[in-house]
Amino acid sequence: MSVNTEIKRITTxxxxxxxxxxxxxxxxxxxxxxxxxxxxxxxxxxILVGDSASNVMAGHETTLPITLDxxxxxxxxxxxxxxxSLVVVDLPFGSYQGNSKExxxxxxxxxxxxxxxxxxxxxxxEIRESIERIITAxxxxxxxxxxxxxxxxxxxxxxxxxxxxxxxxxLKKDVLVLQEAGCFAVVLEKIPAKLAAAATESVKIxxxxxxxxxxxxxxxxxxxxxxxxxKGFRPRFLRQYLNLYEEISGAVKGYVADVKSSDFPSEKExx
Ligand code: KIV
Numbered sequence: 046m047s048v049n050t051e052i053k054r055i056t057t058x059x060x061x062x063x064x065x066x067x068x069x070x071x072x073x074x075x076x077x078x079x080x081x082x083x084x085x086x087x088x089x090x091x092i093l094v095g096d097s098a099s100n101v102m103a104g105h106e107t108t109l110p111i112t113l114d115x116x117x118x119x120x121x122x123x124x125x126x127x128x129x130s131l132v133v134v135d136l137p138f139g140s141y142q143g144n145s146k147e148x149x150x151x152x153x154x155x156x157x158x159x160x161x162x163x164x165x166x167x168x169x170x171e172i173r174e175s176i177e178r179i180i181t182a183x184x185x186x187x188x189x190x191x192x193x194x195x196x197x198x199x200x201x202x203x204x205x206x207x208x209x210x211x212x213x214x215x216l217k218k219d220v221l222v223l224q225e226a227g228c229f230a231v232v233l234e235k236i237p238a239k240l241a242a243a244a245t246e247s248v249k250i251x252x253x254x255x256x257x258x259x260x261x262x263x264x265x266x267x268x269x270x271x272x273x274x275x276k277g278f279r280p281r282f283l284r285q286y287l288n289l290y291e292e293i294s295g296a297v298k299g300y301v302a303d304v305k306s307s308d309f310p311s312e313k314e315x316x
Contacts, residue, residue, distance in 0.1 A: 055090050055131045057163060057185045057229035063090070063262070064251040070230075070263025072133075072253055073271070076102050076119040080268060081126035089130050091253075093265060094120040094161065096135040096195070101269040108194045113140045113151055120159035133187050134161045138195040141166055141175055148175035152184050165232065167193035169219025173226050180227040188223035188231035190216050190244075191257065205256070207236045220244045220252070232265060233257040235282070256282030 063070050072091040075081035076098040084092060098119050099111035113136075120134040134155050141148035152164045163185035166172055176186050192206045200206070207213045216236065223231050230251045233241045238258025245252040245260050254261030266283065269275045273288040303309035 052129045054129060057131065060091065060131065060230055060251050060263075061249070064249070070251055070253060072263055072265035073268045074098075074265070075123050075126075075268055078122045078126045081123040084268060085127045085130045090263070091131040091133060091265075092123055092127055093165065094123050094132065094134040094159075095165075095267065096137045097267050099137075101267060101275060107197050108135075109138045109197075111137045113137055113154060116140075117155060117158045120155060120161045124160040131163065132161045133163045133165050134159060135165050141172070145175040145178040148172070149178045149182055152179045152186075153182065156184055163187055163229070165189055167195050169215070170222050173222055176223070176226040176228060185229050186227065187253075188220075188226075188228040189234065190219050190223070190231060190236075191233050191241075192235035194234075203235070205235050205237065207240055213237075213240050216240065217244060217247065220248055224248045224250050230263075233261060256280065 060070055070090050072093055073084050073089050074093045074095040074097055075084050076094060081092055094116065096108040096111050096116065098116070099105045099108045102119070103111065103115075105111070116134060116137050120132070124132055136148065136151050136155070140151035148166070155161055155164055164179065165187040166176060167189040169188070169190055176188070179186050192200070192203065194203075197203065207216045217240075220231060228250060230253055231248075232253045232255065233244060235256040238260065241252065241254055241257035242260035245262060251262035253263040253265050255265050267275075270278055270283050271286050273285045273290055276290045279285070300309070
């Protein structure tokens with residue numbers, strides 16, 4: 046008797062079925078092969094190759110500088126590692142805001158050159174045409190509302206969005222627009238939990254929250270933040286599972302001391 050060891054891939058449909066049966070969706074970012082392999086094998090449902098790579102991988106202050114070519118490089122490394130999870134890739138700033146043709150071309154490049162399974166775009170009504178055009182080409186799209194970091198210079202700060210009535214009303218409309226446009230899911234970032242709950246209730250597609258409370262259908266975090274690699278970044282919404290900054294720093298200090306004292310390499314560590 047042969048044992049079927051094939052791993053069943055999570056798809057955009059799987060996420061929608063999870064919402065239907067009330068099973069929460071887990072999502073984390075990854076940007077490279079080694080981290081994505083751990084995250085995938087540990088059982089995450091979806092991996093986001095976020096443009097937060099601009100911050101945590103490249104050290105930029107914002108997500109704006111990262112390019113389409115750089116996103117494709119990160120995404121193809123992640124795709125090589127992800128055997129089970131759905132891989133979603135951010136369209137970076139400047140690769141889709143111009144017009145819907147540009148948006149489609151950028152999405153096609155990501156899918157063709159990285160092998161990813163879906164793309165994510167920031168915005169609502171104002172990018173509806175682009176979303177529809179990408180979906181018409183057969184590419185699944187995840188939306189992103191609330192704090193959309195590519196608009197940081199319009200917002201001015203990274204504080205909670207949609208606390209005022211007008212912005213909350215626009216977000217409620219936008220989540221419906223994204224559903225109608227054909228998005229398979231939507232990220233809600235840093236908005237009041239009550240508003241996220243109302244938005245989640247209003248749509249059939251899953252909402253994935255980051256700083257948007259417990260009512261969302263799933264949660265996403267930047268993997269460097271939840272592992273404690275980003276020193277000094279402790280927003281209220283973040284649960285930090287490890288303090289890898291300290292762990293790695295301790296290991297490096299130990300290595301430096303061992304080399305300096307000629308303790309490393311030992312007899313057993315040489316040929
Ligand atoms: O780029 C990113 O990591 C994101 C998440 C914060 C949702 O968009």
